Amino acid sequence: MLGDLLANVRKKKPLIHTITTYVTANDCANMVIACGAAPIMADDPAEAAQVTSICAGLDINLGTLTERKAQSMHLAGIRSNELQHPVILDPVGVGASSFRRETVARLLKDVRFTAIRGNISEVRTIADAVEEHPRGVDADRALAVTEETLDRAVEEIKGYALKLKTVVAVTGAIDIVTDGERAFVIRNGHPMLSDVTGTGCQLSALVAAFCAANPGSVLEATAEAVCAMGLAGQIAHTRMTEQDGNATYRNYVIDAIYNMTPEDLERGANYEVR
Amino acid sequence: MLGDLLANVRKKKPLIHTITTYVTANDCANMVIACGAAPIMADDPAEAAQVTSICAGLDINLGTLTERKAQSMHLAGIRSNELQHPVILDPVGVGASSFRRETVARLLKDVRFTAIRGNISEVRTIADAVEEHPRGVDADRALAVTEETLDRAVEEIKGYALKLKTVVAVTGAIDIVTDGERAFVIRNGHPMLSDVTGTGCQLSALVAAFCAANPGSVLEATAEAVCAMGLAGQIAHTRMTEQDGNATYRNYVIDAIYNMTPEDLERGANYEVR
Amino acid sequence: MLGDLLANVRKKKPLIHTITTYVTANDCANMVIACGAAPIMADDPAEAAQVTSICAGLDINLGTLTERKAQSMHLAGIRSNELQHPVILDPVGVGASSFRRETVARLLKDVRFTAIRGNISEVRTIADAVEEHPRGVDADRALAVTEETLDRAVEEIKGYALKLKTVVAVTGAIDIVTDGERAFVIRNGHPMLSDVTGTGCQLSALVAAFCAANPGSVLEATAEAVCAMGLAGQIAHTRMTEQDGNATYRNYVIDAIYNMTPEDLERGANYEVR
Numbered sequence: 001m002l003g004d005l006l007a008n009v010r011k012k013k014p015l016i017h018t019i020t021t022y023v024t025a026n027d028c029a030n031m032v033i034a035c036g037a038a039p040i041m042a043d044d045p046a047e048a049a050q051v052t053s054i055c056a057g058l059d060i061n062l063g064t065l066t067e068r069k070a071q072s073m074h075l076a077g078i079r080s081n082e083l084q085h086p087v088i089l090d091p092v093g094v095g096a097s098s099f100r101r102e103t104v105a106r107l108l109k110d111v112r113f114t115a116i117r118g119n120i121s122e123v124r125t126i127a128d129a130v131e132e133h134p135r136g137v138d139a140d141r142a143l144a145v146t147e148e149t150l151d152r153a154v155e156e157i158k159g160y161a162l163k164l165k166t167v168v169a170v171t172g173a174i175d176i177v178t179d180g181e182r183a184f185v186i187r188n189g190h191p192m193l194s195d196v197t198g199t200g201c202q203l204s205a206l207v208a209a210f211c212a213a214n215p216g217s218v219l220e221a222t223a224e225a226v227c228a229m230g231l232a233g234q235i236a237h238t239r240m241t242e243q244d245g246n247a248t249y250r251n252y253v254i255d256a257i258y259n260m261t262p263e264d265l266e267r268g269a270n271y272e273v274r
Numbered sequence: 275m276l277g278d279l280l281a282n283v284r285k286k287k288p289l290i291h292t293i294t295t296y297v298t299a300n301d302c303a304n305m306v307i308a309c310g311a312a313p314i315m316a317d318d319p320a321e322a323a324q325v326t327s328i329c330a331g332l333d334i335n336l337g338t339l340t341e342r343k344a345q346s347m348h349l350a351g352i353r354s355n356e357l358q359h360p361v362i363l364d365p366v367g368v369g370a371s372s373f374r375r376e377t378v379a380r381l382l383k384d385v386r387f388t389a390i391r392g393n394i395s396e397v398r399t400i401a402d403a404v405e406e407h408p409r410g411v412d413a414d415r416a417l418a419v420t421e422e423t424l425d426r427a428v429e430e431i432k433g434y435a436l437k438l439k440t441v442v443a444v445t446g447a448i449d450i451v452t453d454g455e456r457a458f459v460i461r462n463g464h465p466m467l468s469d470v471t472g473t474g475c476q477l478s479a480l481v482a483a484f485c486a487a488n489p490g491s492v493l494e495a496t497a498e499a500v501c502a503m504g505l506a507g508q509i510a511h512t513r514m515t516e517q518d519g520n521a522t523y524r525n526y527v528i529d530a531i532y533n534m535t536p537e538d539l540e541r542g543a544n545y546e547v548r
Numbered sequence: 549m550l551g552d553l554l555a556n557v558r559k560k561k562p563l564i565h566t567i568t569t570y571v572t573a574n575d576c577a578n579m580v581i582a583c584g585a586a587p588i589m590a591d592d593p594a595e596a597a598q599v600t601s602i603c604a605g606l607d608i609n610l611g612t613l614t615e616r617k618a619q620s621m622h623l624a625g626i627r628s629n630e631l632q633h634p635v636i637l638d639p640v641g642v643g644a645s646s647f648r649r650e651t652v653a654r655l656l657k658d659v660r661f662t663a664i665r666g667n668i669s670e671v672r673t674i675a676d677a678v679e680e681h682p683r684g685v686d687a688d689r690a691l692a693v694t695e696e697t698l699d700r701a702v703e704e705i706k707g708y709a710l711k712l713k714t715v716v717a718v719t720g721a722i723d724i725v726t727d728g729e730r731a732f733v734i735r736n737g738h739p740m741l742s743d744v745t746g747t748g749c750q751l752s753a754l755v756a757a758f759c760a761a762n763p764g765s766v767l768e769a770t771a772e773a774v775c776a777m778g779l780a781g782q783i784a785h786t787r788m789t790e791q792d793g794n795a796t797y798r799n800y801v802i803d804a805i806y807n808m809t810p811e812d813l814e815r816g817a818n819y820e821v822r
Contacts, residue, residue, distance in 0.1 A: 022296035022570035023303055023315050025612075029571055029745035034794055039745060040641060041571050044614045047645035054644060066318045066342070068614070093314060096328060097321035195532070197303035197313060239791055243513055245532025246308055247525035251795035258743070258793025296570035297577055297589050340592045340616070367588060370602060371595035469806070471577035471587060517787055519806025520582055521799035 002269055003262030005214045005224040010036035010262075014056035014212035017080075018205050019043045019073050021063025021092065024198025027254065028059075031202040034258040035228070037209035048072035049079040057212030059205050060107070061090040062100050070103045077111030086114035086211035086218060090204035094118070095125040105129045108164070114211050115167040115222045117204045120145060120153070123170050127160045145172045154183045154274055167222050169207065171200065175230065177223040184223035186271040188230025190237045195246040199253065203229040206257070227269035232256035234268070276543060277536030279488045279498045284310035284536075288330035288486035291354075292479055293317045293347050295337025295366070298472025301528065302333075305476040308532040309502070311483035322346035323353040331486030333479050334381070335364040336374050344377045351385030360388035360485035360492060364478035368392070369399045379403045382438070388485050389441040389496045391478045394419060394427070397444050401434040419446045428457050428548055441496050443481065445474065449504065451497040458497035460545040462504025464511045469520040473527065477503040480531070501543035506530035508542070550817055551810030553762045553772045558584035558810075562604035562760035565628075566753055567591045567621050569611025569640070572746025575802065576607075579750040582806040583776070585757035596620035597627040605760030607753050608655070609638040610648050618651045625659030634662035634759035634766060638752035642666070643673040653677045656712070662759050663715040663770045665752045668693060668701070671718050675708040693720045702731045702822055715770050717755065719748065723778065725771040732771035734819040736778025738785045743794040747801065751777040754805070775817035780804035782816070 015038045020028050025041060032039040042051040045068065052058055058080040060073045080087045089107065094100045104126055116126065145153040154176055161168040161180035169177040175186040193199045206229055210221040236252035289312045294302050299315060306313040316325040319342065326332055332354040334347045354361045363381065368374045378400055390400065419427040428450055435442040436454035443451040449460040467473045480503055484495040510526035563586045568576050573589060580587040590599040593616065600606055606628040608621045628635045637655065642648045652674055664674065693701040702724055709716040709728035717725040723734040741747045754777055758769040784800035
């Protein structure tokens with residue numbers, strides 16, 4: 001039962017080291033608490049690896065990247081691998097600069113990631129970064145994940161998971177989570193989630209918490225975290241009044257994770273496995 | 275019709291590069307989304323100019339300044355000028371340190387600003403920073419913008435706009451937005467806006483979004499953003515219950531921008547042109 | 549009357565320089581405003597001491613520490629001492645890395661602290677850092693502050709206050725605030741406060757505001773700030789509906805400080821002096 005994965009987070013309360021952008025750090029910390037885990041944030045090379053050592057999982061997020069933070073990600077990632085803790089990568093805006101692309105390429109070279117979570121365009125940029133030959137044409141790929149492009153998208157993203165040797169979670173109108181063999185196609189979520197900054201960052205932190213509490217089932221744990229975030233978006237939307245906007249919605253999404261029981265998640269998760 | 279300026283933001287959804295303080299970055303990002311634009315934040319010299327290149331506008335905010343961020347502002351500002359994108363300056367606390375004053379002086383030397391938004395004291399500090407001879411006495415200036423000092427304040431701020439060759443928006447009990455020729459005198463707003471950290475930062479991000487979507491009308495766009503923020507403060511206050519305080523108010527202000535229609539803004543904007 | 553200490557914050561509106569982590573900076577700033585003081589944040593060595601000079605109090609917080617911020621803390625702390633302004637230390641996660649421990653040791657060597665606020669484990673780590681000989685065994689200490697261990701804990705924490713020559717505030721299920729002579733044992737608070745990231749950081753900022761407005765009564769001011777935060781946690785909890793979670797609670801806590809009168813605090817403070 002997938003709800004058990006959330007129950008494990010609540011029971012084990014894993015400490016999650018998050019190296020993320022200051023834009024969404026507060027929300028990520030409160031989201032980690034909401035799901036039952038505990039957050040710690042440290043992004044300086046002077047302590048990043050040591051802080052990781054006392055944690056059960058690591059979440060790396062490229063937002064407002066600096067050279068100093070890139071070094072910390074590298075050191076913490078390697079240390080986390082040594083400890084066999086899950087390491088999650090959120091390649092925020094990786095297509096926006098060569099600095100982010102080069103940082104990801106260096107990370108992928110030296111750190112084994114348990115899961116990579118991003119939108120389709122971020123995941124493609126990463127997959128291209130490790131490709132020996134540039135891909136041919138975009139016509140081979142689904143432009144966005146919709147019901148019409150779903151079959152093609154599942155195959156494409158399975159290919160990325162195999163190439164990157166990690167679970168890949170592509171979130172959008174429909175979410176796809178795959179290890180290259182099996183793919184969870186998830187239809188939870190609400191369009192308003194994209195009207196709040198950092199819901200993707202929060203989800204990546206959730207994935208880290210779920211994987212840390214369920215190290216033997218990282219595909220299912222990642223999929224369940226994606227379902228939980230989407231379901232929270234749906235629940236939060238039912239609370240909205242006419243005058244509420246994206247700031248109130250932001251609070252309600254975190255609130256919904258805080259109050260979500262394993263049974264709620266089991267009932268509300270809307271997915272199929274392909 | 276001024277409401278069209280907001281409609282243009284919603285239609286064009288400009289991507290806004292904000293280099294701002296971590297204290298208010300999350301609120302700025304959610305405010306940019308609330309008005310219909312999209313935020314991206316990058317403050318490292320390794321990527322600042324490149325990120326600006328994919329945006330339609332740039333917002334520079336001096337809060338929690340570092341040398342690294344100052345370099346990023348410089349590089350992004352110059353690049354934005356090359357692309358003829360609007361560049362907004364928010365000189366937060368510029369009077370608090372020589373580091374901030376010198377940074378502003380360097381920026382003003384090399385970057386053309388579309389608009390500068392601050393309180394009267396910040397704007398005076400900037401105007402003084404570029405003056406060849408120190409101003410005579412403060413008696414020549416309005417100490418604060420009130421109904422009593424309004425005529426004098428309008429003339430004073432028009433003078434700054436001419437000297438700085440930019441739109442100047444001075445916000446306070448009464449707001450004045452001018453390009454040196456025409457001045458919008460704006461009586462929207464609510465005193466409680468000053469009980470939330472970063473409402474000024476949020477407004478500057480709004481100004482960037484409005485100018486990016488209305489590049490041919492930057493005076494009107496800046497004035498309209500100021501009206502929108504003030505009106506949001508008024509609407510938010512009508513929702514407050516007895517136990518609500520500045521944290522709930524902070525959410526309601528962003529919510530109000532999220533739900534504001536061009537017609538609401540047209541009806542609620544309270545200004546005269548001098 | 550202890551409520552007067554809050555009244556003094558509202559009357560004097562002290563400007564508080566907070567050097568803190570980006571994770572909780574926004575909440576700290578809004579909390580400082582909520583109690584009636586004003587926040588300013590500057591964490592670069594190029595301006596830290598100068599910004600402190602225009603303030604009435606300084607709050608130093610070790611979260612997401614960097615070498616650059618550590619230097620700023622050092623410079624601002626020394627300057628604040630010269631000006632005889634209160635300086636508060638929040639040793640967040642000091643046990644998590646040698647970098648944080650060494651930074652604290654350097655700070656304790658050169659800066660006189662007015663108050664140190666942390667959980668029992670953080671305060672112990674600090675006390676050990678300045679001890680010539682390592683302490684014997686943990687059996688000598690209360691493992692956590694509960695009704696059962698209270699007597700022992702009060703003695704232990706009084707010892708730390710004497711050794712560190714500062715007011716020490718240890719917060720937990722029961723809070724203890726002492727200058728080594730007298731101890732306030734405080735039973736305000738709500739367990740849900742620990743479900744919001746940074747409520748400790750917010751409290752330390754409150755302590756700075758209360759001490760800055762009441763420089764002659766720093767023990768009482770610290771104790772009163774601790775009562776106020778705990779009482780806010782209780783009030784906030786009475787507002788919670790079934791669907792509210794830690795994000796909404798976070799807002800309600802700040803709201804409660806915003807609306808708290810000196811009379812409310814006088815009535816609601818639950819403490820004894822030992």
